[in-house]
Amino acid sequence: MLSRTADNLFWMSRYMERAESLARLLEVGHRLSIMPASADGTEWASTLAIAGCQDAFDREYETVGAQNVIEFIGIRNDNPYSIPSCLENARSNGRAVRVSLTTAMWQSLNSTWLELHSRRHSAESGAGILDYLDWVKDRSTQFVGATTSTMLRNDAYFFVMMGMLLERADNTARLLDVKYHVLLPDHEDVGGTLDFYQWSALLRAVTANRAYHNLYRGALQPWRIAEMLILRAEVPRSLLSCLVGLTEYLERLSDMYGERKECLRMAKALHADLAYQPAEDVFQRGLHEFLTDFIQRNNRLGRQIQRDYLA
């Protein structure tokens, strides 16, 4: 297939996944900010940090607060880091390769885009924000559903899935990195009420609160949460789970094309490092260092896929 087609497919799903991640992120911010004794501003500053748009935000706004951050990331379409921009980019990448999409996928992308304007509008009125974020998540889920249930399992599909997984791994790693630092108390005061709300909000952001209880059955423990989101292959948003998928699709692509590229080696190396990593090692090395390293390697993997297939 055309390299550009593969590139558009890859970015289409990346942007869709990013829109969903941003929606989850804002939802958590919103949840935390209405908690009793919420220290105003910190949740929202970390939200900006995770979304990677602190500087862009500071250029436009004086204060960090619910309204401004929600507007900047959730509503505005002139901010390249926002949900509307991501949905727009997903659609325009999809539109460029309509031929390679199934009707269900295209209609999903296109109706999202058509509805976006009115949805944004009702979200601006304030109370509608949670409905709006739900809608964004629904649309993303619906798109993935349309993709997995209608697309042929060929190279086009592999590129779509790889875009999604690469983006998802990046988001989970960022979320964990930033939130862990904000949330981890100076004193070993784990288990307080506020704490509980915060950790559970973080789990919600990756729809893993039920999964946690299912896997660990007990109070929320920061290190278990980190272990779960990094090393448990059963959790669909964990780093390991994303790498399992990435490796699988790169393998299948290599089989199909009859040629193994550098990106496959990189994915396997990263996969192996996660799969055979004892949780204690992660903590001993320092979670922040571990995650920073992961984010860098994940980015390098993305660039290598780009070089090997998409350019």
Next chain:
Amino acid sequence: MTKEPFNEMRDGGGAVRDLYRGVQDWLDQTPADVMALKREETELLYRKSGITFAVYGEGGGTERIIPFDVIPRLISAREWELMARGLDQRVKALNMFLCDVYGEQRALDEGIIDPSLVLLNDAYEPQMQGLQVPGGVYTHVAGIDLVRVGPDEFYVLEDNVRTPSGVSYMLENREMVMRLFPDLFRSYAVRPVDHYPEELLSTLVSVAPPAAQGDVTTIVLTPGRYNSAYYEHSFLADEMGVDLVEGQDLFVADNIVYMRTTQGPKRVDVIYRRIDDPYIDPLAFNPRSALGVPGIMTAYRAGNIVLANAVGAGIADDKSVYTYVPDLIRFYLSEEPILNNVPTYRCSEPDDLAYTLDNLKDLVVKEVHGSGGYGMLVGPAATKDEIATYAERLRADPDRFIAQPTLALSTVPTFVESGVAPRHVDLRPFILVGSETKIVPGGLTRVALEEGSLVVNSSQGGGTKDTWVLNE
């Protein structure tokens, strides 16, 4: 020409013609609210599937749908047979003319057409001189715009032999009507159109360059997603099962054109290109074009690829050459034209210019090189000021214009605010030329939605209809 327009549905006494009786019954039997619902459904379906076109001059990213009228336009077997013969003849002559212009230039030598009109024309492409294209085919896909003024009176309004668009609407409109009104569709024996993409592909493959090895690799080359006809480009590529590429996806090495794929470079043989000549190769034409492929003209001249339609084909649909087409038919085929031209005044000639200036309020004036209804004057619909402004443009550069009487275009029943009313239409059938000529029975019927309006162009508020060519 002030006679009453020909009404395709009703005769002079207002009685419904036999052909349209089924449509009339259907209109009588379908309650107004059902019809209204169906029409809303149409708009929704078109939007949902993203069948949109961009309108130039309205700022970037403007996407509109072309209004679709649900009442089909009917053409009897006998009428179609006449049209098809005329189209076949005309396109044959146009191809022979192109072959001649870029070859021996007999028509020019023998004074059939003024050489300066051809050779000094912007649409004439010197780089094509002496190049033999496979099968002698220059216009592989032609869209000939026809208007009807009487029972068996059809005129050719203009020829489109460069990159005619609109065929996707012919196909989508059919899908839509079959889906919305299966009963009406069943009540007529309508000839199918949905094999058009297959016919297009086999036409393209039939003129592959001799250098093509093994399976012929055919692609559609588009300027990209911001082009007004992008939907059509992707639709056709999809239906033919070929790659839709942009200039950046192609490169030329050793006079061979390759596309960049996830498995490395792949050789390309036939390019159905929807990029205009000036943009196709920055090395040969407009150096600032980012849409084209550097070096593609040398590969073309080396015979390693076929471009459809050929570069330089535009000389045959230039509006100043149009007036000579009947003579060209007589010259090349020794036949009388089956389809006539609309009488046309060449403003480059003093007498015609004087007549045109005196009668602007009754004439349609067009730019010779324009297309899509941009920059034209419809005298009867224009204000005094508009006419005065246009007259100045005309005097300043008369060679750029031609004028035609405002034809009484035929009307067909159309849904409008006030109910069903007659509206003016034209018809663009698509003619495919490869090792043989094929015409899918149908075409794009364009309808002027405003009462009395004669401008059917989609960029000027025109709509479309499904066109049913019937079996005996």
